[in-house]
Amino acid sequence: MTSVPSDPLIGQTLDGRYAIRSRIARGGMAMVYLATDLRLERRVAVKVMHEHLAEDANFTRRFEQEARSAARLSHPNLVNVFDQGHDLGRTYLVMEYLPSITLRELLKQQRRLTAEQSLEIGEAVLSGLAAAHGAGIVHRDLKPENVMLADDGRIKLGDFGLARAVSANTTTGQALLGTIAYLSPELVTRGVADARSDIYAFGIMLYEMLTGAQPFVGEQPMQIAYQHAHSDVPAPSLQSAEASPALDSLVLWMTRREPDERPRDAGEALESLRGIAGAEAGSGSTRVLPRIADEGAPTPATSVLDPAQRWALAGNADDAATTVAPAVEPGVEPARAPAPIDRAADAGRARRRRGRIIAGFAVLLIATAGALGWWFGQGPGSQVTVPDVAGQEIAAAQAALEEHALVVTLAECSSLEYPAGQAAETEPASGSRVDRGTAVQLCQSTGPQLLPVPTLVGLSLDEARALIEDQRFTVGEVLEQRFSDDEADTVLAALGANGDALGDTYPELGTIDLITSAGPVPDVAGLTADEATARLADSSLTVDPAVGAESYSADVPQGSVISLLPQTDPMRPGDSVGLEISLGPELFPVPDVSDLPLQEAMDALSAAGFTPTTLVPDALRSFAKATGTDPAAGEKVAAGTEIRIRSTISL
Incomplete structure (x- = not known):
């Protein structure tokens, strides 16, 4: 029952406050997560810039600009921004x-x-866009993907990722920003945008809502951009009976190729749209929309919308087909609409007929609804939806399920997404419709699954990394290299996230760090100091004269290296070492044995560490006396040197 998260941020807490629960969406600049604000105990959406973009100062500046732009706005139709920060x-x-x-x-x-x-x-x-324009902010990425239709009926505009403050015109730089299907002609041709560019994008979006298609299509983005710059948007009524003459005029006014011919901002466009929307209710709105004259230029309409036209524009599904302009083929001028008085009379008669029919059906529907409500709400056919309790404490999750008249049984399962002790999932899954009293198994997370740890010591670095991934762990870092008798890049130790050696098991996807060999310590014995220093530098070791030493050596020539003097154990690349330099063999003075009996002289030289010799036979040594040595007394020679004793014999 283990599931692997899409990225490592899930389960992390940003700035000790925002606990990341799951991923909601992915965009070009950032990832959006569902998180819990631990301080205020509420769910929030956290938008996190892609890691590879965080190193780009330009992208970071634009991302922080979004926070500032959105934070300046407070409107029921705009997604609220609460906080901004940097962590992990x-x-x-x-x-x-x-x-x-x-x-x-x-x-x-x-x-x-x-x-x-x-x-x-x-x-x-x-309405939301008008608040932005009133604050001097241009959205620049208006499209259906950025319009949120909430479960509770609210409609909000979000994603000000391309927004920026504007004085007159805002230049986009070297590249066009926004989605190509909604780019205004001035963005395509001159790379500049203002509030009227947002109006153009909204006009394209309104066209798409009414017709189900975008006005310009092509196999390549540049083909679509070319049409925006050189072609007029057609009337939506050519493709959809939903579009009335007033809606045609509104769309064509907002999508004029010249910015000066469009509404100056969203406030002006909103006023016109409300005049159309309020027409059915007889709001008496006197807002006059430009209509498209024969030559295609926008001119003021000559009359206020009559009641029948208002009803049609309000989108009544029952009689819309009888009141809106029918679709016509391109190039064919639509038939002239009936007189306003005639349309109003027709609409009134239609309403009365519809009212009588609705009244009859209402009685039947109320009775039917009552019976169905009892059957599915309290009777045998009642069912409930299994709530989503993932991420809750186990007691709270169990209570939430029991509130829905479900019988809860507990089980344990491993989970990468939810910490140990929290609810991970249910069986049947959340969202399922089940009968009241159904047994639901609630899975309590035990954390990530514990997996056996493979033997990594002795493997090469590449072999160890491949084995770590194969065994469903995460390859960490090479924490350090140490000199050893093993070949370079051989794994010497594998450590867990806490820096301790791994045991027999380790959590799934847990990070494993490695310590590897830097190879054997260079052998510099017998080299000169300069030669030894150069060889050690090749292995990233530096010689520190302050920790060097000199010693006598009978085996190593004077001036050559006897051995290294390590300062750390173990030694690592980059460490400093000392050198023990040979002074050659140690020299001792030859003692003066003149006038001593020969045997005493020989014993004295032996005690001083030399090797005495004489030409006097053993039988005559008791009659002989030393007269001198070769080398002479006082001369310094190495221990063990042969000393010849000169002597005389007295019989």
Whole structure:
């Protein structure tokens, strides 16, 4: 039941406060994680810059700029930013956690949206964008992926990763930023962006919501960019019956190729969109949208939207088909709409018919809903959803399951994602629909699985690394090299994360660090001091004259190295050593044995460490007396040197 996390940040705690639980999403600049704010006891989203980008000052500056830009904004339709920091070598941003799907995911599910859905989402996006524009901030990456549709119905705009403060125009530098399908013509041709560039991107997004497709497509990004720069966006009504004339005008106004011909900012665009959205309720909005004249230039509309038109634009699913402009082929001018009074009368009659039908169905639905509610809520057909308790303390997890009328049994399992003692998973899995009273096995994490440790000492470094990975551990660092009798890069020791030697078992994916051999200590005996220093330098050892010594040696010539004088045990590359230099053999003075009986003279020389010799036969030595030596008395010679005694014989 062990699962390997996607990256090592899961389970870590940033700045002692944000405990990383799981990964939510991956972007071009950063990874987004679900985390727990241990101080405020709430779930947050933590956006962590990719490690390889953290070394780039430009990317770091842009990432921190996002934090500053977003923190300046506070609006119900914008994702809140709580904190920003740097820990574990990572730069991160703490944001509001929003269980949601993106507008892109909704479009994939439904293909296209109704006019009512499009207006509701569009109003929320423009409201948040208007707050940003009011603060002097351009988003520059508006697209469905950055629109969050929360589970509780909230709609929020997020990801200000490309946002920056703006005075008049904001240049993008050498490369275009943002998604190519939503880039404005001025970004493509001149590389500059302002609030009107965001309006263009929103117009493309509104077109896509209504039609289910982007206005410009191509096999290569440059083909799409070329169309943005040189082609007008077509009216959405050519592809979708959901698009009314007013929505056509709004889309075409916001996507004009010349920035000066678009709304000046999201506030102005929002005012126009609200006029359309409020039309069905008879809001009396007098907002006039530009309409596209025959020559294609935007001109003011000549009348306020009538009630029937407002109803159609509000996206009513029952009668929209009878009130919105039908799709027409490109190049064919749509038929002129009926008079406002006629449309209002038709809409009123349609509402009355629909009201009578709805009233009849309502009675039936209430009765049916009551029966179904009893059956599935309290009766035999009732089921519950197994809650997600992973990461909770085991007692809290058990209580949460029992609150759903489930019978809990405990089991233990290893887990890389959740620390020992926490709930890891359930069987059936969270999200499953089961009957009340169903037995659910709650798995209590015992931490990572303990695996047998292979024998690494004696292997080469490459062999050890391959074996560590093969046995499902993590290769750590070579902590140090030591001189030894083994060949270079032979593993001498394997250590755990705490720096101690490994035992028989070790946690799965645990990091194993290594100590390796630097090879044998260089043999410098018999070399001159200069030769020895050069040879030691080749092995990254330095000679420290302050720790050197000189000694007599009968075997090593004077001036040559007798041995190394280590300063550390064991020795490592980079250490300092001393040299023991030979003074040659030690010399001793020859004692004066003149006038001593020959035998006494020989005994005296032997006691002084020399080898005495004489030409006097043994039988006559008692009659002989020493008269001198060769070498002479007082001359210094090495111990063991042969000393010839001169003598006379007296009979």
